Amino acid sequence: MTSLRELMPCFQGVVPAAIVTCDAQGTPNVAYLSHVYYLDDRHVALSCQFFNKTKRNIGQNPYACVQLKHPATLEAWRLDARFIRAETSGPLFDEMELRIQAIAAHTGMKGIFRLLSADVYEVLDLQPEPGFVLQTEGDAPRPRMDDARAELRSLQVISDRIVRAADMGELLKTLLSSLCELFRVRHAMYLMHDEADGRLYAVESTGYDSSGAGAEVALGEGLIGTVARTRRLLRVSDMGEMLRYGRAVRGEMQRDGAEVTAEIPLPGLCEAQSQLALPLVVGDRLLGVLALESADPLAFHDWHEAYLNLLANQAALAIERLGERADEEPAPEPERAPLASRRRVFTWYPKDETVFCDGEYLVRNVPARILWKLLTEHAQTGRSEFGNRELRMDDSLGLPPYKDNLESRLILLRKRLDERCPDVRIVPVKRGRFTLERDCELVLETK
Amino acid sequence: MGANLIDSELREFLERGLVCVIGTRSADLRPDWAHGVGVRFTKNRCVVFIEQSTAARSLINLRDNGMIALTICEPATHRTIQLKGRNTKLRELTQAEQRLAQRLANSARHAVIEVGIAPRVAAGWNYSNLIAAEFELTGVFDATPGPNAGAEVA
Numbered sequence: 024m025t026s027l028r029e030l031m032p033c034f035q036g037v038v039p040a041a042i043v044t045c046d047a048q049g050t051p052n053v054a055y056l057s058h059v060y061y062l063d064d065r066h067v068a069l070s071c072q073f074f075n076k077t078k079r080n081i082g083q084n085p086y087a088c089v090q091l092k093h094p095a096t097l098e099a100w101r102l103d104a105r106f107i108r109a110e111t112s113g114p115l116f117d118e119m120e121l122r123i124q125a126i127a128a129h130t131g132m133k134g135i136f137r138l139l140s141a142d143v144y145e146v147l148d149l150q151p152e153p154g155f156v157l158q159t160e161g162d163a164p165r166p167r168m169d170d171a172r173a174e175l176r177s178l179q180v181i182s183d184r185i186v187r188a189a190d191m192g193e194l195l196k197t198l199l200s201s202l203c204e205l206f207r208v209r210h211a212m213y214l215m216h217d218e219a220d221g222r223l224y225a226v227e228s229t230g231y232d233s234s235g236a237g238a239e240v241a242l243g244e245g246l247i248g249t250v251a252r253t254r255r256l257l258r259v260s261d262m263g264e265m266l267r268y269g270r271a272v273r274g275e276m277q278r279d280g281a282e283v284t285a286e287i288p289l290p291g292l293c294e295a296q297s298q299l300a301l302p303l304v305v306g307d308r309l310l311g312v313l314a315l316e317s318a319d320p321l322a323f324h325d326w327h328e329a330y331l332n333l334l335a336n337q338a339a340l341a342i343e344r345l346g347e348r349a350d351e352e353p354a355p356e357p358e359r360a361p362l363a364s365r366r367r368v369f370t371w372y373p374k375d376e377t378v379f380c381d382g383e384y385l386v387r388n389v390p391a392r393i394l395w396k397l398l399t400e401h402a403q404t405g406r407s408e409f410g411n412r413e414l415r416m417d418d419s420l421g422l423p424p425y426k427d428n429l430e431s432r433l434i435l436l437r438k439r440l441d442e443r444c445p446d447v448r449i450v451p452v453k454r455g456r457f458t459l460e461r462d463c464e465l466v467l468e469t470k
Numbered sequence: 471m472g473a474n475l476i477d478s479e480l481r482e483f484l485e486r487g488l489v490c491v492i493g494t495r496s497a498d499l500r501p502d503w504a505h506g507v508g509v510r511f512t513k514n515r516c517v518v519f520i521e522q523s524t525a526a527r528s529l530i531n532l533r534d535n536g537m538i539a540l541t542i543c544e545p546a547t548h549r550t551i552q553l554k555g556r557n558t559k560l561r562e563l564t565q566a567e568q569r570l571a572q573r574l575a576n577s578a579r580h581a582v583i584e585v586g587i588a589p590r591v592a593a594g595w596n597y598s599n600l601i602a603a604e605f606e607l608t609g610v611f612d613a614t615p616g617p618n619a620g621a622e623v624a
Contacts, residue, residue: 038587039548041541043493043501051493051501051539053552054613076611076620088501090491097582097591099524101503154523155505156594263586268615271548275616296586320586 025149027064030091030100031325034061035260038092039268042069044080052076057126057268059091060119060141067104068141070119072272078142081106087144092155094261094321099155104144116141117255125249125257130269131283132276133243177205178330185337190454191345191430192437195227198338202315203229206327210295210316214240215431216251216309219423220388223251223312226435236438237386240312250300251312256328256335258299261320296320301331303339308426310342346430365463367446371395372470380444390436392420397449397459402467411455433457476511476610476624484509484542484551487577492520492603493539494531504528506540507574507597509553510567516555516607519563519571519600529601532558538605541613545585550613551623555605563602571600 033040039055046052054077060068069089071078081087085106092099110116120138127136181201188194199211212228225238243252250257259265273283295316303310313335317323370379377387378394386394393414400406411429414420422429437449446463476484492504504525508518518540522529532538536558543550563571575597583592610624 041491041503043491043495043503043539045493045495045499045501047499049495049499049535049537050554051495051537052554053491053493053503053539053541054619055541055543055548055550055615057615072615073617073619084499086500088493088503090503090505095588095591097587097595099505101524103500152505152524154521154596154599156591157596157598261586267546267585268548271614272616275614275618279617281617 024146025100025151027061027067027146027149030093030149031061032094032321033091033100034059034067035094035258035321038094038097039264040092041090042077043088043090044077045084045086046080047083052080056089058119058122059089060115062115062143065146066107066143067102067146068110068115068119068143070123070138071109071140071142072123072136072138074139081142097156099152101148101150101152102146103148104146107143107145109140109142111140115143117253121249121253121255121257122259124253125246125259126265126269126272128243128249129245130266130273132269132273132281135276135281135283136269136272178333181205181334182337185334185341188341188345190451191342192227192434192451194338194341194345195431195434196229198313198334199227199229202313202331202334205330206315206323208315208317208322212314212316213311214238214247214251214314215311215428215435217389217428218308218426219421223247224431224435226311226431226438236435236442237390246298247300247312247314250302250314251309254302254304254309256299256301256332258297258323258328260297260323262296262298263320297322299323299327299331301335303335303342305339305343308343310339310428311431313338342431346426346428365446366466367444367461367463368466368468369395369398370468370470383443385443386436386439389421390432390439393432394436394440396420398447398465398467401459401461402465407460408452408456408458480551480610480624481511483544483549484553485511486544487574488581489543489545489578490518491541491543492518492525492528493541494528495535495537496527496531497534502527502531505596506603507571507578507600508540509542510570511607514606515604516553517567517602517604519567519574519597520603521597522599522601523596525601529560532560532603536605538603543613545581548615550615550619552611552613553607554609554611555607558603558605561602561604563600567602568600571597 040059044052058070087104089102119141123138127133184197195213210230214223215226221242223240240248297317300314378385378391448460449457451457490506492506495501504520506518506520510517538555538558541550541552579592583589612618612621612623
């Protein structure tokens with residue numbers, strides 16, 4: 024019998040598996056499975072989302088035959104199994120449910136499309152079916168079944184860089200670029216969790232056309248929001264297949280009269296085919312979510328999860344540490360550069376707590392209040408250097424009294440200005456201090 | 471039931487040449503799958519073509535008890551229909567069926583290329599040693615993932 028462990032890529036849900044069961048009267052039934060989950064070398068778990076014919080048949084006759092296909096080569100395996108039990112709670116159920124929740128959250132079926140049970144089967148036999156595909160002329164080398172190389176050295180390098188980062192900006196930049204380097208992906212982003220409003224805000228990213236700074240995700244919304252809400256890592260291989268499956272279920276649910284909501288656009292790459300999202304947690308606090316994306320449907324493997332979990336834990340501790348750093352005393356004001364003849368109009372909308380620049384949305388919420396404070400003080404007094412401490416002590420900014428994410432909010436603000444209004448810049452000068460630089464005339468108005 | 475109960479839209483879907491998985495069971499009710507391509511309807515019967523190289527157990531099952539189930543699935547939408555039948559008879563393909571089966575196989579290959587399977591891989595999908603399984607249709611069911619899976623459609 025082939026070892027189940029050798030078939031790890033088949034358990035990523037890229038190519039749907041088929042299951043054949045048979046009732047007590049001897050009528051066979053074929054159904055597709057959304058997920059076959061590897062448990063150990065003798066057991067798999069199958070996801071059950073609906074009380075269907077398969078479920079009824081298994082109640083009468085516990086034997087099943089599953090067709091598993093390799094996602095890259097289409098090679099097939101015949102898996103003979105016997106139903107043992109259905110789990111409706113516990114770690115296995117939670118693990119399998121996370122994927123279902125992500126599909127549901129993304130395709131507007133939150134709360135109505137859910138896992139009913141994780142059905143555990145004993146594997147009686149597992150045989151390859153070499154005749155399922157023929158080797159074609161000029162076949163590329165087949166991918167290895169389980170590429171579980173230990174890249175300890177790379178891990179150590181990233182770990183060192185994270186621990187030595189001097190400030191939040193450097194930490195996030197280093198973290199994302201190192202992850203891309205190690206995992207050979209080109210796109211990664213970090214979203215900060217704002218405990219005040221319970222939303223996630225993109226702060227830093229790498230590989231995208233625009234930084235996406237300020238992009239928002241609500242807790243439980245889409246893949247990233249699901250990871251944030253459940254605080255558990257989620258790897259989705261072949262997002263296209265996942266979405267096709269979700270849309271099929273959604274269509275059937277709509278026909279059935281269920282109230283579904285609009286599909287949530289994925290933040291980041293529109294052609295992303297795999298995504299790995301990790302919660303950054305310290306104690307009981309969610310600091311943010313780290314998301315890696317790739318256009319390759321099989322970009323991430325099991326070992327990535329273990330490695331990234333280690334890194335995410337380290338990064339979370341480092342973010343926490345830098346967030347708590349004491350602010351430095353003010354330095355003498357630097358000389359102001361001569362102003363250019365350009366004009367930039369900043370508009371503060373107190374009702375929405377947003378700042379617009381030249382009629383276009385710039386930033387909202389806490390970063391907007393911070394920006395407005397800096398701009399008005401600068402306009403009234405000419406002052407250009409500010410410290411984190413004074414921002415923290417200013418109650419009007421609405422920063423939480425404890426764990427305020429100020430550094431991340433300033434990075435977000437800096438990036439938004441950089442993208443939308445490069446004439447006005449927030450430039451860190453030393454730990455806990457920054458200057459407001461401008462190459463334009465400022466016009467401030469409140470509406 | 472007769473194939474005449476299947477409406478023209480459904481019949482077009484089923485006969486288009488999509489991904490086909492066949493289910494059978496042994497005398498002691500052990501299920502098995504086989505890989506096929508199909509289907510075609512005649513007045514009272516339905517025929518599906520089974521690739522013999524991966525169907526040793528299923529062919530024994532069909533000769534033993536003739537009970538068959540098969541799904542036709544469109545990968546791009548997951549729309550899936552299941553046919554159930556009995557009294558399956560296995561026979562060689564006619565020359566016309568050989569040509570038809572290869573057309574259906576190519577159509578199935580295109581259906582998986584549409585969802586990202588590399589054309590080189592799809593080209594290797596084996597339909598070279600087919601046998602015809604002709605059966606009496608007993609039911610047509612919606613098998614698209616969702617709350618309606620299992621509902622009779624004809």
